[in-house]
Amino acid sequence: MRRTHSTTPRTTRVLGSLLLVAAAGVFTLGAAPAAPAARTAAPxxxxxxxxxxxxxxxxxxxxxxxxxxxxxxxxxxxxxxxxxxxxxxxxxxxxxxxxxxxxxxxxxxxxxxxxxxxxxxxxxxxxxxxxxxxxxxxxxxxxxxxxxxxxxxxxxxxxxxxxxxxxxxxxxxxxRPRYSYRGAMLDVSRHFLTVDQVKRYIDQLALYKLNELHLHLSDDQGWRIAIDSWPRLAAYGGSTEVGGGPGGYYTKAQYQEIVRYAASRYLEVVPEIDMPGHTNAALASYAELNCDGTAPPLYTGTKVGFSSLCVPKQVTYDFADDVIRELAALTPGRYLHIGGDEAHSTSHADYVAFMDRVQPIVAKYGKTVIGWHQLTGAHPVPGALAQYWGLDSTSAAEKDQVAKAARNGTGLILSPADRIYLDMKYTKDTRLGLDWAGLVEVRRSYDWNPGDYLPGAPASAVRGVEAPMWSETLKESADIEYMAFPRLPGAAELGWSPAATHDWDTYKVRLAAQAPRWDALGITYYRSPQVPWPTN
The missing domain is CATH 3.30.379.10 (Chitobiase/beta-hexosaminidase domain 2-like)
Known part of the structure; x- marks a missing residue:
């Protein structure tokens, strides 16, 4: 679902602005030099x-x-x-x-x-x-x-x-919005992001009326949230990142600061603990979570699919219960994401058994389950949401599995990787990002309809869209922004605007007009040749 590489521009953000020379708001002649009136642009x-x-x-x-x-x-x-x-x-x-x-x-x-x-x-x-x-x-x-x-x-x-x-x-x-779920995901596991970096992204999401911030808090390369009952998860499992950097983790107070800040911008935080795969940081922290009782070394690469919690062991579910309980207590939002993707080292039978035991734990602590769409290969509980991250070219059988679950009541969040994964390269020459899902230019990321994207899935099952940002190659806010802008506003429009307004030719003009605002905010962005950017 994601893979490898590099670095790029830097940036800052701002909220502030400007002084009107004339003291009065009514337009008059003679009270001041004519120059300001001459340069007045139409609103x-x-x-x-x-x-x-x-x-x-x-x-x-x-x-x-x-x-x-x-x-x-x-x-x-x-x-x-x-x-x-x-x-x-x-x-x-x-x-x-x-x-x-x-x-x-x-x-x-x-x-x-x-x-x-x-x-x-x-x-x-x-x-x-x-x-x-x-x-x-x-x-x-x-x-x-x-x-x-x-x-x-x-x-x-x-x-x-x-x-x-x-x-x-x-x-x-x-x-008013088309969909109730309009999200963006930040992967803070591959490369750790500070509280201030997350807040900066929250402000950028808020400008475009997104309302869900999905935080990918654990993966093979790092565990990023303090859990009192399993302290080595953060202290040891959070001590590194892709490439061997220092990593880091959020204390409970810092996580709650992020949650409060997001709420002040009317975004709900959706925490994710990815299980049963993508768990090497946890396995390295506690030997008993491994079937052979031996902890593997910490991992700083970018391969996927090699790790798995030990499904038959009771301690696995003690661990899951403790982590979910503590995280749910910190999170006032409705959802808790349990991952479930790329569990290639877990047999299908074990995967189903694991999901059957863990989903009720989420409900026990008052949250609604979200899982990556592989959850539909198990038994999604009533009310669960499946986040689809497949491609246009994903097999019909896999799409049918998701659509069948949707027909049976599972809600869908659409995040097709070759459309809306913000870490995909724009072109082969993009200095950051990955290309395993293909090259995703601005028009491709915008030009699709969530309501009829997945064959066989009823439009009523679609709860919304989410634009994930995986961080294998991203270290700084400028890196994140360069990959998010100008594609993020298109994802926001897919989630908010009526389908009847969706038109690339008119959208690209509105998108181009955002560039001076990004410049004013200090946002680094990719000047796609598909967009008629202002020349001055």
Whole structure:
């Protein structure tokens, strides 16, 4: 499911932005030199954001932010926090105070109200008097704020004062997601990533309305989460990584910091402990987990499929119970991922026996099982989700197995490796990444429909999409970003936008317009020749 190689660009991130030279928001002549007016660009049309909104009505006078603009919020701690987040993005670049208030008129209003928004939808209305984002739940307000960011000039993301002006086109956006599960995965096992690196990626996911962060916390090369009942898993099993680096692991407090930060961006953390294969770090840490009672050495290579927990031993299930119990207690989200891929050293009978015993443990601690799609070769429990990572060319028999499970009630998360694995090379000359699933340029990663991708699987079984990022070749945030951008926004659009909006020719124009925003945020990205990037 993944394989080998290298290094690349560096980068930083930011949330900040700009200063408007004129003190008043109403356009007048003579009050200031004419130069700023001459360089005023038309505001971004409401439908030129990513993901594409469900519905847009154009019209009306744009709203212009001024020094008098405030952020009006409901008398609610959570709405106030979202308002503070928005003001924190806008203040550095505009230079405006953007006071938070729960009274008055005009400005930017964040408002909770009943309506046909669902759990994450929102309405954004803009006219000369102000901008109002309305939702029935805080997540919807937060997603509306991301749309508002993209409607402002890219320089709004900078941390220093910029010249503006800051206009938001007039009209109305009515928006809600196509799928409830819109995820991205970070492999912190092959190369360990710090808490700050994970937070940086979370902010990038939030900009495009993703709502699930899947953390691959264990593999052959490293165990990355402290487990009190099995302390050597992290202390010893986490002491290295691909290539023999120092590795690392998250203390429970650090993991909870990631979980809290993700929640503040309305992302749910999905922790994964990959079993029964991909377990060499655990096997090296505790000899009793091996059938022969002998611990193998730590592993720093990139081969897969050679390790397996000892399925017949009771200690294996004591281990699984302890790890799942402790991890579930740290994770407020709904899901716990138990892996299940590439268990080539586990017989089919043992694999089925293992999954039959471990899935109920997940339920015992209040979580819903997710497994890689090989789980469908066992007996997925009711409510389980299978994450499909096959290729267009995967055998019909394997696809049929997954589709049959879907027809029987197993939900699907679609992550086809030759479409949406973000660690696949763009071209043969890409300095980072792998190519075992093929070369995946930007159009290929975007141009498919999750609703009808898997033959025989009912569209109703598809819970959403996830874009995994395996880290065999990735060490720095700049490496991750170079592989994620510009493909990640396409994955987000596949998960959020109605199928009717899906069109490469219009999407590539919207995608190109994101480049100045990435520049302002310090995001490193691949300038695909398939995208008409701005020339200045």
């Amino acid at each position: 971004t049309p409401l439908d030129q954001v990513i993901p594409a909104p469900a519905s847009v009505t154009h019209g009306g006078t744009p709203y212009r932010l001024t020094r008098a603009t405030g952020v009006r919020v409901d008398d609610s701690a959570e709405v106030r926090r979202i308002g503070a987040y928005l003001a924190g993005i806008l203040r550095p670049s505009t230079g405006y105070p953007l006071a938070l208030t729960d009274h008055g008129t005009g400005g930017i209003r964040l408002h909770l109200a009943p309506g046909d928004f669902g759990a994450e939808g929102y309405r954004l209305h803009s006219d000369a008097g102000g901008v109002t984002i309305t939702a029935s739940a805080p997540a919807g307000l937060f997603h509306g704020v991301q749309t508002l960011r993209q409607l402002l000039p890219p320089a709004v993301e900078k941390k220093t004062a910029q010249p503006g002006p800051w206009q938001i086109a007039g009209g109305t956006v009515q928006d």
